[in-house]
Amino acid sequence: MATTPAASPQDHPADAFLSGATRPAEGTSIDAAAGPDTGTRADGAAGPAARTGSFRHAAGPYFGSYGGRWMPESLIAALDELEETFEKAKVDPDFLAQIADLNKNYSGRPSLLTEAKRFALHAGGARIFLKREDLNHTGSHKINNVLGQALLAKRMGKTRVIAETGAGQHGVASATAAALLGLECVVYMGAEDCRRQALNVARMQLLGATVIPVTNGSQTLKDAINEALRDWVANVDSTHYLLGTAAGAHPFPAMVRFFHEVIGEEARAQILEQTGRLPDAVCACIGGGSNAIGIFHGFLDDPSVRLYGFEAGGDGVETGRHAATITLGRPGVLHGARSYLMQDEDGQTVESHSISAGLDYPGVGPEHAYLADIGRVSYEPITDAEAMDAFQLLCRTEGIIPAIESAHALAGAIKVGQRLTADQADPAETIIVINLSGRGDKDVETAAAWFDLIDAETAAEASAEAVIRAADTAADQVSAAASGTPSHAAEANRRNGK
């Protein structure tokens, strides 16, 4: 690994986050200081790409002062083994052919690029194109990464994969890849998320995975990651930790991005083919940042293409109940990487809030932190309400039910479209690509409750059953841990008669 970079170059000005109540003053936030809409990079020509060469294929471990390996020593050997295996695989024609074959014949790639003409009328009349990751097998972009990592797990001779999941999409994708490749699969999922995504819990179980609800902390994605890391430390010989986003310790951020780069490559070729030119903007939602970095990567070196990442604004960033990590966080270390982080004055991680389980994470991948600091990508918050409006709009104008995560990108694109077309004679000259990272089947219950289509109590009852079953597994897990059994999950499996 390279030597440690100097200490934080500039701490985020948004100390205001700490109170959870105030936005940074105009002109002090990263977006205001470096965002394309405020002039510093308006024409793109003087953008950072021009100064520093290519942004593509950044290898880690560091992205500027972010990234690295803030991890227990027990796991460093496994990270080294993974890095070595990945570095060999990514230049191995056999491995690349395997990935290409699975992408084409299993996931259904290339995913479509669909023009959303009726939706576009609400975005200032800009032309809007949807990169249809929702059409992938298992319903989201997550499959790209899990197939790659599951193949690496096999190369390392590991027989078991563990994963964390928020929305359940990564858990479903992991369970799918494990079934396909004959690996044992254990998924850690916050108990709160098990409730929000009861259908996906069942889906993982159907695919043969063991789902362990995590009842520590905020019972969401970050706590699921903690529990998966604890499992990994105890079972690292047999187990690969199939991390689901472009975050965590090196080599995860660069490796997860590598497996998602296909999104940006396809999107760039498709937009050139369909419109004859590059888009003006590319929009994606940001949880840990994997779908976003995947599509951004295709355009990082095209200075004329503005890149926008939309974080979960929850109830509104001014309320303190949000997951707008880059907008209001400050640098720190969590889950193995230095990056922006929602934390209090003591460095304790602050609980995030979002209607979308997949964005409900107080951290963000280190490459995004870097791209934010240098101004190559603008990051903005989208509230629950804005996302749900965009969700409904896409359903009704295009006949596509998006994942609520992806609805944040849709809502952001509406704003970007309106801004970019504001003083244009022909708004249709503006082209925006949105990464539609997933489909909304898993979110039907949440959306139905939001729009009062079913009464919330019925919805709660429907998921109570799943939570009870999940709690049974949790009890098993706790007793397994207490008895010192190395594999919590093996114990849980045994008790479940698997």
Added chain:
Amino acid sequence: MTVDPNVSGSTAETPGTESSSPETPGAPSKSAAAIDRARAQGRAALICYIPAGYPDVQTTIDAGIALARNGADLIEIGIPYSDPVMDGSVIQAATTEAIANGFRVSSIFDIVAGITAATDAAVLVMTYWNPVLRLGVDEFSRRLAAAGGAGLITPDLIPEEASQWLEASQKYGLDRVFLVAPSSTPERLARTVEASRGFVYAVSIMGVTGTRTAVSSTAEQLVADTRAAGAARVCVGLGVSNADQVREIAGYADGVIVGTALVAALRDGGVPALADLTTDLSSGLLPAGTEAH
């Protein structure tokens, strides 16, 4: 394996850095001195962990003093953290409660000062790295040294990421206790030993904190390998919970670290129960003249 503690140049009179690192200017290592005092009595050192602020700051000070008076040579005070990935359920429950009770990181300095004012034990702080980063590595180190603290045990910091800490610990004469694990390669052992000051923390098993019924045999090999990599003092922790296990480890290590069992005692019987268990654990330390020394 018998290792002469003085071959590396560190002596009981001038305890210092691990063998292969340059002598640290400023104060001698408090942890090394405490281990060497035990060694002079012909036994391994007992190192006891409790979390700060569990259930409150005053109890932690009282508990720390009780540990020292009942046989602990070194005391580890853990900073409760929101995302303790190396901790099992007992310590997690305690630190979660401490945070819920309003624990603030700055109170760690009052706790350390309270214990060092009343006892001779070396007092280390065990902390995940983000709370230190948040306060500022230099500022944290300055205040820890001022409180009489010995140094930091850092479960999620590896030497490669520790440049700020190497600098600050040097400046304030603090011990750097990095961890080595059964999975550490010889190269990593060498690097970690070189970066360490005071002692090296050998993780007995691949896993998180919690009591285990048996001490894994990998621990003894790891201690031997860590010594071979140049460490003058190697202490073993994770899963140690009774006097028999203490006795077994004291046969080959320079110190034995106990955490979860003490936290459970504090939880169930308060400071008196903690004191009783500490007395019992210390009975497992080797008497003078047995095979390890």
